[in-house]
Amino acid sequence: MSLPATLAGAVTAILLMALVTYLTRAGGVFVMSRVPIGPKVERFINAMAGSVLVAVIAPMAVQGDWGARLALLATLAVMLTTQRTLAAITAGIVAAALWRLLA
Amino acid sequence: MSGPAPGARLDLAGVLSGVRRMAPLSLFVVVFGLAFGVAALSRGLSGLEALLMSALVFAGASQFAALELWGPEIPLLPLIATTFAINARHLLMGAAIQPWLAQLPPTQRYASMVVMSDSNWAMAVADRQRGETNVGMLVGGGIALWLTWLAGTLLGVLFGSGIDAPERFGLDVIMGCFLLAMLVGGRRDLSMLLPWSAAALAALAAMAWLPPHSHVIVGALAGGLAGLLVSPRRGEREATA
Numbered sequence: 001m002s003l004p005a006t007l008a009g010a011v012t013a014i015l016l017m018a019l020v021t022y023l024t025r026a027g028g029v030f031v032m033s034r035v036p037i038g039p040k041v042e043r044f045i046n047a048m049a050g051s052v053l054v055a056v057i058a059p060m061a062v063q064g065d066w067g068a069r070l071a072l073l074a075t076l077a078v079m080l081t082t083q084r085t086l087a088a089i090t091a092g093i094v095a096a097a098l099w100r101l102l103a
Numbered sequence: 104m105s106g107p108a109p110g111a112r113l114d115l116a117g118v119l120s121g122v123r124r125m126a127p128l129s130l131f132v133v134v135f136g137l138a139f140g141v142a143a144l145s146r147g148l149s150g151l152e153a154l155l156m157s158a159l160v161f162a163g164a165s166q167f168a169a170l171e172l173w174g175p176e177i178p179l180l181p182l183i184a185t186t187f188a189i190n191a192r193h194l195l196m197g198a199a200i201q202p203w204l205a206q207l208p209p210t211q212r213y214a215s216m217v218v219m220s221d222s223n224w225a226m227a228v229a230d231r232q233r234g235e236t237n238v239g240m241l242v243g244g245g246i247a248l249w250l251t252w253l254a255g256t257l258l259g260v261l262f263g264s265g266i267d268a269p270e271r272f273g274l275d276v277i278m279g280c281f282l283l284a285m286l287v288g289g290r291r292d293l294s295m296l297l298p299w300s301a302a303a304l305a306a307l308a309a310m311a312w313l314p315p316h317s318h319v320i321v322g323a324l325a326g327g328l329a330g331l332l333v334s335p336r337r338g339e340r341e342a343t344a
Contacts, residue, residue, distance in 0.1 A: 002176040010152045013177045017169060017186045018159035024190040025216040028197025029204055040331060045191050047330020048323050050295055051302035052188040053286045055322025056168050058303040059310050060279045071276035075283045085284045086131055089138070092280030 066103065071096035110236040111206035113215065121223070121243020128222055129251040135163055136255020138277040141263035143256075146170040150260035157256040161220065161249055164285050165189040167278045168319065181320060188323040196224045200241070203231055207238065218245025294333045302326030 003009035061072050075092035078084070136157060143153035148170070160166055165186045172182050197216060204212045215238060223244030230240045306322030313321060 001180060002178040005147065005173065005175055005177055007149070007152070009177060010148065011155065013169075013179070013182055014152065014156045014159060016179070016183060017156065017165065020183055020186045021160050021162050021165065021190050021193075022217065024187065024193035025197060025219050026213050028194040028199075029201045029212065029216060030197075031194070032198040032201035033205060042195065043330050043333065044327040045195055047295065047298035047333065048188055048327030049192040050286055051298050051326020051330075052168070052185065052319060052323035053164065053282045054299045054302040054326065055306035055319045056171055056185075057279055057283055057286070058306050058322070059318060060276075062307060063310075064276075064279075068276050068279065071280055072283055075280040076287060079284050079287045083288065085288055086134060088284045088288075089277065089280045092276055092283075096276045 065100075067096040067099040070099050109206070111203050111238055112236055113207060113211050113238045113242060117237035117239020118243040118246070119239070121240040121245075122247045123243075124226065124240065125223060125244035125247035129247045132248055132251040133255035133258065135281065136252045136257075137259035137262065138255075138281060139163065139166055139252075140256040140259020140261075142167065142170055142259075142278050144260060144263040146173045147175075148173060153260050154253065154256055157253050158249075160186075161218070161252060162186075162190050162193075163252070164282060167281055170278060171319075181317065184320045185323075188320065192221075193219065196221075200224070200228065200231070204238065211238075215242050215245075218242060218249055220245055220248050223248060295330075297333055298326040298329040301329035 003013055057072065061069055071092035074095035075088045078091040079088040082088070139157065140150075140153050143156070143166075144150065148156070156166055156169070160169075168185050168189055169182060172178055172185065196219065204215065207215070219241060223241055226244055227238065227241035230237070302322040302325055305325030306318040309318040309321035
């Protein structure tokens with residue numbers, strides 16, 4: 001099931017995303033006032049939250065060019081050493097740009 | 104969230120103070136918004152669509168991930184599942200502050216959640232632990248983040264349209280770098296290595312053998328299931344207590 005990327009299709013997709021996102025924002029408050037989230041569900045959600053990012057990034061690293069790989073490595077290195085998000089992303093962009101300039 | 108003073112209130116002064124206290128951080132959000140605007144144009148969204156997404160969804164990681172799925176056709180189920188999976192952390196965040204917000208009238212309670220995001224939530228939780236009853240940090244901080252996220256997207260849309268071949272400047276990797284920074288920027292917890300490895304392997308396997316776009320869902324579920332195997336040590340969030 002998919003929508004064509006016309007204006008109407010895109011707006012529908014965006015509205016669906018907005019609805020789903022609001023449900024996650026309000027859902028915790030709503031559900032917690034009725035049922036407490038058990039430790040198992042919490043472990044699943046905790047692990048899933050990061051895993052979804054991993055699942056998006058991994059193919060970029062494997063299928064991308066060396067510019068993309070170096071960018072991810074640079075971001076990881078700066079993030080682990082400095083914890084500064086903005087610097088880490090900048091390092092990634094610069095790494096990719098430099099590699100493609102030279103290669 | 105155990106113990107602090109009972110009571111919760113929401114007033115204009117508290118909201119304005121929240122806006123002020125979030126102002127320094129939200130300047131950085133302009134840059135992320137800009138990156139999103141540029142990335143969105145490069146994935147074929149119109150400027151209007153990019154702005155609409157930032158205004159209504161207001162959740163950076165899921166917006167960047169949605170761009171990965173965007174094409175001539177927008178696959179609905181993967182889009183919904185990915186958006187849910189990435190934003191599922193909101194469920195835990197909301198659950199953590201529920202005992203506090205429960206003391207607000209329902210309209211204020213659910214309206215406040217519209218702008219809940221990672222940083223204003225974290226600052227509001229810190230407020231609460233210091234005994235603050237005013238929810239203004241959550242709402243005001245959220246408004247500041249929303250405004251700057253939207254302003255950044257607008258700049259990206261205006262600035263990005265002037266860039267042809269964005270990959271030459273490394274701009275196509277912003278998305279991946281942003282998500283990676285979000286991933287390792289959270290709390291440092293080695294127990295996540297097992298679920299994350301499972302997620303990466305499952306995503307790559309799905310990429311090779313399963314239908315297109317299924318890799319994010321397959322990876323997220325595999326990671327979640329692997330998370331159940333990780334022994335609950337002190338790495339657990341204590342926020343729900």
